[in-house]
Amino acid sequence: MRRISLFIVINAISLYIVSVLMKSVYIGSLASLITLTIIFGLLNLIVKPVIEFFSLPITFLTLGLFSFVVNGLVLKLAFNIVPGTSLHGFFNAIIAAVLLTIANTIFYNVFDS
Template sequence: MSIIINILITAVASYFLANVLSGVSFGSFTQAIFFSIVLGILNAIVKPILIFFSLPITILTLGLFILVINALIILIAAYFLDGFNVNGFWWALIFSLLLSLVTSILQSLI
């Protein structure tokens, strides 16, 4: 049950942020739900692999390179989904930062 709630929280937060940010867009709310499912899968499978291979640069930048990895995960999700568009790396970076912030606030409220 908590997985479904986390998916819905991520979908609501990402749909809200897509309406606020001009460089990110969704076709519909169902696309935001698909995005949150794909994002969860990518975070579970691809992100640990990217973190492992970029460990030296992550240590060198004191962990700030993980922000770049988060933006890359957003861009990979945009590649796989037709109704989700991101207009470049910087929009993906801003979107990933705000998405992390908003979802953590919403999850703490619930």
């Protein structure tokens, strides 16, 4: 239970930081942020492995760089599902996914002992 709570808090903080850093990312309220965090986590758990499986050949050919596109796709899908949030443009989704990965990595290294 502690890991799930830590996951939700870290992802919520990271998503908020990304929304502050990028003008193309909008999160309207705290409820939208929490909903977005949960939906994004579920999509990462269910949808992302399926997309990664089918995109494995192109990911292999691009030496793993296509995984950024997959992360951006899942993030864009999460923003499209949750009302009160918006993410304009697919390229911005890829950049936001990269920033989210960097922020999550930093926070997990600091808080997950």
